[in-house]
Amino acid sequence: MGVPFKQIVVYLDGSESSMTAIMYGIKLAREHDAKLTAVYVVNTRALSELVKAGIFVAIERDEYQLDLQVDADRYLRHAQRLGHMKNVEIETVKLEGSVHVMMKDLLKSKSADLLVLGGITDIRSRREELASETDRMMRTAPCPVLVVRDDDDIWLEFET
Amino acid sequence: MNVLDVLNKDLVKVPLMHTDKQGIITELVEVLARAKGYSTQQFEQVLKAVLDRERLCSTAIGNGIAIPHAKTDVVDQVSLVIGISRFPVDFESLDEQKSKIFFLVVAPSSAASMHVELLASIARSCTSGVFRRMLEQAKDSEEVVRLFME
Numbered sequence: 204m205g206v207p208f209k210q211i212v213v214y215l216d217g218s219e220s221s222m223t224a225i226m227y228g229i230k231l232a233r234e235h236d237a238k239l240t241a242v243y244v245v246n247t248r249a250l251s252e253l254v255k256a257g258i259f260v261a262i263e264r265d266e267y268q269l270d271l272q273v274d275a276d277r278y279l280r281h282a283q284r285l286g287h288m289k290n291v292e293i294e295t296v297k298l299e300g301s302v303h304v305m306m307k308d309l310l311k312s313k314s315a316d317l318l319v320l321g322g323i324t325d326i327r328s329r330r331e332e333l334a335s336e337t338d339r340m341m342r343t344a345p346c347p348v349l350v351v352r353d354d355d356d357i358w359l360e361f362e363t
Numbered sequence: 364m365n366v367l368d369v370l371n372k373d374l375v376k377v378p379l380m381h382t383d384k385q386g387i388i389t390e391l392v393e394v395l396a397r398a399k400g401y402s403t404q405q406f407e408q409v410l411k412a413v414l415d416r417e418r419l420c421s422t423a424i425g426n427g428i429a430i431p432h433a434k435t436d437v438v439d440q441v442s443l444v445i446g447i448s449r450f451p452v453d454f455e456s457l458d459e460q461k462s463k464i465f466f467l468v469v470a471p472s473s474a475a476s477m478h479v480e481l482l483a484s485i486a487r488s489c490t491s492g493v494f495r496r497m498l499e500q501a502k503d504s505e506e507v508v509r510l511f512m513e
Contacts, residue, residue, distance in 0.1 A: 249483040256486045257424040270475030
């Protein structure tokens with residue numbers, strides 16, 4: 204583990220809070236002169252579960268998989284744009300599979316010394332707490348994890 | 364995204380009044396349209412999208428649960444309506460069991476990730492037989508919300 208951080212990874216899932224996380228990641232990377240990687244995992248595991256449960260038919264799964272790929276590309280491009288605004292180079296990575304498993308592997312392969320997450324949900328239900336992908340990611344990450352709370356100031360900073 | 368992110372007691376109806384598949388879907392879409400203030404045209408577009416999807420294959424997944432869903436840009440965000448019927452409804456389930464618990468999910472095409480996550484969250488929530496029985500027996504929308512919050 205390097206201190207200050209040298210290899211920062213931000214997980215994106217399209218949520219507003221994950222966008223806040225990438226903004227924090229950009230600021231941290233600039234402060235620490237660290238490499239920054241933005242990752243989106245196309246959750247093919249969830250798609251498979253939906254087919255298995257009978258909620259999706261195969262044609263639907265294929266259609267949604269394409270939609271998820273488009274989502275991933277859009278959010279990763281947006282992350283790169285935000286990086287350019289602050290002169291921070293961002294490597295973007297698109298993966299497919301089970302989110303927390305793919306993230307754990309990526310963090311290891313990159314020898315990441317910090318994972319930045321946005322979307323940790325408040326504990327509202329024990330059932331959901333145990334199933335949340337971001338909560339699982341936080342528990343299984345092989346490196347320190349920074350959880351970013353929603354912050355209007357940082358959005359303003361990137362909007363101006 | 365999970366059920367709790369979009370759960371709203373104004374989008375829960377207990378009990379549903381209809382006793383047939385088309386009627387149940389229409390009733391669920393009506394609940395959504397009323398809560399969101401949709402026009403008649405928007406209501407009809409959402410209903411058509413859900414019925415079109417239903418024609419591909421029934422969204423009854425067994426164990427008394429059906430999850431009619433559709434992608435439509437009439438809605439601007441992922442939305443969930445929950446309905447509980449006092450009477451078992453023939454939703455053309457593959458296990459031939461009738462359904463009493465209904466989850467209507469509609470989402471814009473730009474929210475594929477959240478749409479998939481919500482559907483997966485519903486499927487996970489309903490794996491427990493005890494939870495399904497409690498949902499079936501819920502007295503009103505407040506109780507349904509409370510059950511998901513536990």
